[in-house]
Amino acid sequence: MRFKKSIVVSVLILAVVGSFASSSVLGQTAPVYSFSLSPPSLTYCWYWGIMFNASQGQRFTVTWNETGGSPASLDLYIVAPSTIHESFPCDTGPAWLYYNSGGYGSANWVSPSAGEFIVLLVNDNYHTISGTLSIMAVSATVTATSIGYSLARQPAPCKC
Secondary structure, X not given: OHHHHHHHHHHHHHHHHHHHHHHHHHOOOOOEEEEEEOOOOOOEEEEEEEEXXXXXXXXXXXXXXXXOOOOOOEEEEEEOHHHHHOOOOOOOOOOOOEEXXXXXXXXXXXXXXXXXXXXXXXXXXXXXXXXXXXXXXXXXXXXXXXXXXXXEEOOOOOOO
């Protein structure tokens, strides 16, 4: 009888210890960032982003969703940091390494080189859009920093 009890106790201890060990690996959650982007005008559009570091070949998953009202499409870009200082048309965005559009979605991206990158959301809709974004590195911990909101100056319309 004592032998059965000690086996049961041992199995329970192993199950509890195993759940803690696996939860640190499987239970990694990506930080969630909230945003709210105003609509564009004729001369500028609003963007919001987060900056992160990557190693060459490192894999990332980016998840976003639009949380206010009926879903509206957001333009999501992964860009080099220098790109956000350029003028770009709001409907085509900056020079990008990755692009996707939708009211919600998930992107799997592999870093082409080591360095800093920015996940950038641009609102090209006629109303304010709010939502959340998260980024997670596969098999690693990613540290992302919000770069906040800014305006992108649209190039002057052609008077052709």
